[in-house]
Every structure is written in C-alpha cells, then in structure tokens.
Amino acid sequence: MNIDYSLLTIEMLTAGLALGLLVLSLVVPGDQRKGFGYLTAAGLAIIFAISFAFNGVNKEIIGGMYLIDDFGNFFKQLALVAGVLVALASIPYVEKLESYRGEYYSLLVFATLGMVVMVGAGDLISLYLGLELMTITFFVLTAFKRGDSKSAEAGIKYVLLGAMSSAILLYGLSMLYGVAKTTVISELVSTIQAGQISPALILGLMFLVGGFGFKISAVPFHMWSPDVYEGAPTPVTSYLAVGSKAAAFAAFVRIFMGGMPQIQEIWIALFAGLSALSMIIGNLIAIPQTNIKRMLAFSGVAQAGYILTGMVAGTNAGIKGLAFYLMIYVFATIGAFTVAIGFSNATGSDEIKDMAGLSQRNPLMAAVMLVCLLSMAGIPPLAGFAGKLFLFSAIVAQGKLWLALVGLIMSMVSVYYYLSVAKSMYMGEAADPSPIEIPGSLKLVLIVSMVVTIFLGIYPAPLTGLAEAAASVFALK
Amino acid sequence: MSDAVFTVAFYVFSAVTVLAALGVVLKKNLVHSALLLILAFVGVAGIYVLLQADFIAAVQILVYAGAVAILVAFGVMLTKRGDIRESNLANRQKWPALFVVAGVFAVIYALLGQTNWGPLAAAGPEDSVGILATLMLTDFVVPFETAAILLTVAMLGAIVIAKEVKNSK
Numbered sequence: 226m227n228i229d230y231s232l233l234t235i236e237m238l239t240a241g242l243a244l245g246l247l248v249l250s251l252v253v254p255g256d257q258r259k260g261f262g263y264l265t266a267a268g269l270a271i272i273f274a275i276s277f278a279f280n281g282v283n284k285e286i287i288g289g290m291y292l293i294d295d296f297g298n299f300f301k302q303l304a305l306v307a308g309v310l311v312a313l314a315s316i317p318y319v320e321k322l323e324s325y326r327g328e329y330y331s332l333l334v335f336a337t338l339g340m341v342v343m344v345g346a347g348d349l350i351s352l353y354l355g356l357e358l359m360t361i362t363f364f365v366l367t368a369f370k371r372g373d374s375k376s377a378e379a380g381i382k383y384v385l386l387g388a389m390s391s392a393i394l395l396y397g398l399s400m401l402y403g404v405a406k407t408t409v410i411s412e413l414v415s416t417i418q419a420g421q422i423s424p425a426l427i428l429g430l431m432f433l434v435g436g437f438g439f440k441i442s443a444v445p446f447h448m449w450s451p452d453v454y455e456g457a458p459t460p461v462t463s464y465l466a467v468g469s470k471a472a473a474f475a476a477f478v479r480i481f482m483g484g485m486p487q488i489q490e491i492w493i494a495l496f497a498g499l500s501a502l503s504m505i506i507g508n509l510i511a512i513p514q515t516n517i518k519r520m521l522a523f524s525g526v527a528q529a530g531y532i533l534t535g536m537v538a539g540t541n542a543g544i545k546g547l548a549f550y551l552m553i554y555v556f557a558t559i560g561a562f563t564v565a566i567g568f569s570n571a572t573g574s575d576e577i578k579d580m581a582g583l584s585q586r587n588p589l590m591a592a593v594m595l596v597c598l599l600s601m602a603g604i605p606p607l608a609g610f611a612g613k614l615f616l617f618s619a620i621v622a623q624g625k626l627w628l629a630l631v632g633l634i635m636s637m638v639s640v641y642y643y644l645s646v647a648k649s650m651y652m653g654e655a656a657d658p659s660p661i662e663i664p665g666s667l668k669l670v671l672i673v674s675m676v677v678t679i680f681l682g683i684y685p686a687p688l689t690g691l692a693e694a695a696a697s698v699f700a701l702k
Numbered sequence: 703m704s705d706a707v708f709t710v711a712f713y714v715f716s717a718v719t720v721l722a723a724l725g726v727v728l729k730k731n732l733v734h735s736a737l738l739l740i741l742a743f744v745g746v747a748g749i750y751v752l753l754q755a756d757f758i759a760a761v762q763i764l765v766y767a768g769a770v771a772i773l774v775a776f777g778v779m780l781t782k783r784g785d786i787r788e789s790n791l792a793n794r795q796k797w798p799a800l801f802v803v804a805g806v807f808a809v810i811y812a813l814l815g816q817t818n819w820g821p822l823a824a825a826g827p828e829d830s831v832g833i834l835a836t837l838m839l840t841d842f843v844v845p846f847e848t849a850a851i852l853l854t855v856a857m858l859g860a861i862v863i864a865k866e867v868k869n870s871k
Binding site: 228290354400 | 844
C-alpha cells in the first residue's frame with residue numbers, strides 16, 4: 226500500500242517541532258533556556274505559513290482513514306495560530322518557573338498536534354487518539370503550577386471528569402461501531418439508513434454528544450470549566466478555551482454533518498436544546514462572577530451555545546458560520562486572557578474589582594480588553610457581530626427563529642457583564658495608580674488580537690472565503 | 703465447543719466480573735479492592751476469549767491484570783497513611799448513587815436490548831495477531847503513531863507532575 230506522506234506534512238512538522246523542543250530542553254543548560262518561547266512561536270508560525278499550501282487540496286489517505294481537506298486545514302490553521310499566540314503569551318509565565326521550561330513549550334506543541342490530528346481524522350479511532358493526545362497534554366499543563374494548590378486541584382478535577390467524559394464518549398463510539406460496523410466516518414453515510422434507526426444508535430449519539438459536549442463546555446457538561454479555568458496557568462487556560470473547544474466542534478461537524486446528515490432531525494433536536502441551555506445558563510451565571518477567569522469561563526459556555534447554533538442549522542451556511550465564529554473567538558479570547566496574564570503578572574490578582582482604573586495604568590490593556598469583550602458580545606463593527614450574523618441568519622433560514630431570538634436576547638444580557646468590566650476599567654478609581662508595564666511578547670499578542678478583531682469586523686471577506694471553502698467540503702444544502 | 707459449555711462459561715465469567723467489580727466498590731480495605739479489581743479484569747479477559755478475541759484477551763491479562771494492578775498496589779503502598787482496614791470508605795451518597803446507577807442501567811439495558819444488531823460476522827481469523835500487526839502499520843498507521851506520541855507525552859507529564867518540587871534556588 227502506498228501512502229503519499231507529503232500530505233501529512235503539517236502533522237509531521239508539528240510532531241518534529243514538539244520532539245525537537247523536548248530534546249533541546251535536555252541538551253541546553255538550565256540557565257541558558259531563554260529563547261524557547263520565541264522558538265516555539267516561530268516554529269508554529271512557519272508551519273502555519275506552510276499550511277496555506279494545502280488550501281484547496283482535498284484528498285483522503287488510506288480509504289478515508291485520514292482526510293486532507295479545506296475543512297481540516299481551516300481548523301489546523303486555527304490551532305496553529307492559537308498556538309503561536311499562546312506561546313508568546315506564555316513567555317512571562319514560563320520565565321517565573323523554576324524548572325521544566327522547555328518541557329512546557331514541548332507540551333504546548335503536543336497539544337497543538339493533538340488538535341491537528343483530531344480535525345484531520347477521517348475515522349473514529351484516529352479522532353479519539355487525537356482527542357486523547359490533546360486532553361492528556363492539557364491535564365499536565367493544567368497542573369503545571371507546581372506547589373500551587375489551586376492548580377493541583379484544577380488538574381485533579383480535570384483528570385477525573387475528563388476521564389469520565391472520555392469513557393462516555395468511547396462507549397458511544399463503540400455503539401456507533403456496533404450499529405454501523407465501520408469506524409470510517411464517510412462510510413457511516415451508507416451504513417446508517419434514515420428509515421431504520423435503532424435504539425442503540427440513539428443512545429450512542431447521546432453519549433457522543435455528552436462526551437464532546439464536555440470538551441466544548443456546553444451546559445449541562447460545563448461544571449468543570451470554571452474551576453479548571455481558574456486554577457490552570459492563564460496561558461494554558463486561554464489555549465484550553467479556544468483550542469479544545471474548536472477541535473471538539475470540528476469533530477462534531479465531521480461526525481454529524483459528514484457521517485450522519487441522513488438522520489439530521491434526531492441530532493438537530495439534541496443540539497438545539499444544548500445550544501439554548503448553554504446560552505441562557507452561561508450568560509446568567511457569568512453576571513455575578515468577580516474573578517475575570519471565571520467570568521470568561523462562563524462567557525465561554527455561552528459562546529459554545531452561540532456556536533452550537535451552526536450545528537442546529539445543519540447546512541453549509543451553518544458550518545461556515547461555525548468556522549468563522551470559532552476563528553474570531555480565538556483572537557477575542559486570547560486577547561482577553563492575555564490582558565489577564567499581564568495584569569496578574571504585574572499585580573498578582575485576577576479579580577475584576579482590582580482592574581479598576583486600568584485605562585490610566587495601561588491604556589493598551591484596557592483597550593484590548595474592551596475590544597475583545599465587545600466582540601464577544603457581538604457589537605458592530607467588531608468581528609463578533611459578523612460571526613453572530615452568519616450563525617443566526619443560518620438558523621433563521623432553517624425556520625428556527627426561536628433559537629435566534631434566544632441568542633439575541635442573551636447577547637444583550639451578556640453586554641451587561643462585559644460592560645461592567647469596561648466600566649470598572651474606564652470609570653473606576655485605581656487603588657494604586659502606578660502604571661503597569663508588560664513585556665514585549667504580551668504587547669505583540671495584544672496588538673495582533675485587537676487589530677484582527679477590528680479588521681475582520683470591518684472587512685470579513687478574507688476569512689469568509691476560507692470558512693466558505695471549509696464548509697464546501699460537506700455536501701449539504 | 704458445544705453451545706451449552708459456551709453458555710455456562712459465559713455466565714461464570716460474567717458472574718465473576720460483576721461480583722468482583724461490586725467488591726471493588728464495597729470492600730473497606732483498599733488492598734482487597736485492588737485484588738478484586740484484578741479478578742474483575744481476568745473475568746473480562748475470559749469473555750474476550752469466548753468472543754475469539756485471543757490477542758485482546760492476552761493484552762487484557764498482561765496489561766490490566768498484570769501492570770495496572772501492580773501500579774494500583776504500589777500506589778496504595780506509597781500513599782497510604784494510617785489504618786489500612788479503613789482505607790476505602792464510601793461517602794453518604796450510597797443510596798442516591800444506587801438509585802441513579804440503577805436508572806442508567808435500566809435505560810441502557812432497555813435500549814440495547816431492543817436493538818437488532820444484525821448478523822454476526824463469520825468466525826474470527828485464525829491468526830489475529832499477524833493481521834493486527836499488518837493493519838497497525840498500514841491502514842491504522844496514523845492512529846498507531848499518534849498513540850506512540852501519546853505515550854511519550856504521558857511519560858513526560860508524569861515526570862513533570864510527580865517529581866518533587868526543589869526548594870533550592
């Protein structure tokens with residue numbers, strides 16, 4: 226059997242980078258390990274640039290076991306660009322670590338590799354292994370603040386709940402295999418017939434939705450996220466928030482839109498319920514939060530609800546909205562978390578009330594936080610508005626006006642708690658008015674996030690084109 | 703093998719597995735739980751043998767009954783403080799837990815029982831190990847390599863998390 230290994234360039238380069246960093250961290254003496262963060266970011270940026278050579282390449286390897294297509298490539302680019310930003314944002318945090326600096330970046334790249342494999346997987350086994358590679362790496366990264374009890378608690382919680390969700394997911398996958406007698410996703414289309422849906426398949430689908438729902442932190446599988454987000458090192462939190470979520474959404478699209486469009490009416494009902502619950506509960510619980518990381522965790526739950534509407538639409542327009550929204554969510558979320566990194570690096574606090582008067586202490590940080598939060602709320606002309614427009618118009622086109630209305634109302638609710646942070650930053654009186662200095666790598670991440678969020682709001686066409694190409698892989702309405 | 707022997711063997715292995723698993727949860731001594739866990743693994747291995755999955759059965763005994771169980775025993779030995787007889791206590795949620803578990807079991811049993819799983823495949827291959835080895839390095843090469851990387855990451859992670867924090871510097 227001949228396999229065209231050049232199609233796996235991205236995967237192999239990412240694995241090579243991770244292993245190279247691991248070896249390098251063993252070879253280089255401890256006191257000289259300064260440039261690892263920049264090296265990681267540069268490496269991932271080069272792979273990101275190479276990935277554009279795969280735009281428009283639509284091939285499958287080994288009879289559909291692994292897919293190189295525009296959809297997978299879109300999400301690989303998402304994982305890589307998020308990896309670059311997180312690597313840069315990690316630099317001040319890693320400098321404070323006593324040991325394992327090189328290992329931290331190596332694990333970060335391994336997590337990226339897990340996402341890359343997951344979004345390219347064409348069969349259930351590759352998909353599950355990619356998922357586990359990503360998740361197990363995140364277990365380690367979550368507990369990376371050694372000697373910190375909150376980080377350890379977050380790590381343990383994430384391991385236990387993550388293992389349980391994996392078990393449920395695997396049980397669901399085994400039922401799917403039992404019914405369909407194949408693990409290749411593209412073959413599910415012919416082996417699962419719309420007319421004869423067995424009870425085991427329904428149970429399997431529910432378990433699948435539960436297992437992946439845990440990763441995207443949709444209600445009612447969200448209870449882990451606030452504690453883990455709060456306890457984990459903040460750069461890891463930001464990667465967990467965007468990367469893990471995006472990869473799990475990609476898996477949803479692959480399995481449900483790619484493998485089971487013929488039984489749409491069953492899973493659309495499930496997703497509609499999850500979506501509405503996530504939007505309502507996520508936004509309402511975000512209101513009383515006082516810690517910025519917990520607030521962003523609950524806002525992330527609500528964002529998962531908005532993005533799920535793309536699944537509810539069940540059309541190519543829905544996938545396009547979902548892909549577009551996830552990409553801009555990367556920049557908005559990493560921007561907001563990077564402000565939190567810079568702030569806690571300088572002051573040691575994650576509390577929203579301590580951010581009072583931030584606009585005088587560091588105008589750039591306050592401006593980025595404002596832009597990112599308003600983008601998440603969906604205020605024009607920022608990118609989040611375009612994203613919500615695509616998502617909600619896709620479900621309205623399918624006659625699900627009620628869900629779009631829930632989304633609109635809850636977006637208005639979200640403006641309240643996003644703006645209360647802004648009010649604190651701009652109107653509040655700082656207890657300690659001394660200016661906050663942030664390192665250059667953080668400044669770079671902040672400026673990139675802000676510029677992209679504003680630019681894609683005003684002129685979304687470049688990203689729309691990519692998202693449309695990604696969605697066109699699926700032959701839906 | 704005649705059908706009667708097959709059926710008897712199935713129920714024996716199932717009973718061993720279920721009773722041993724119950725013991726894991728109900729025994730108060732963590733060492734007893736660990737030993738019963740090995741028994742449960744062996745029972746599952748027996749069921750694999752009945753399904754003609756000889757390789758999986760061997761792996762089940764080697765990896766689970768062997769390595770994982772020893773790992774658990776070491777974990778108990780290295781972390782235990784105080785009285786070993788009271789080391790695996792249940793919390794107060796026993797009855798609610800039983801209620802929830804029974805409900806979940808009833809739902810799964812009802813749904814799986816109603817399913818028509820279709821005709822079974824013909825008898826398994828003679829040489830399952832050889833076929834598995836070929837498949838792992840051809841059709842399943844991507845997941846196989848991913849699993850290799852996954853193990854590397856797990857080992858790295860175990861070292862990072864478990865190695866003691868140095869107080870020097």
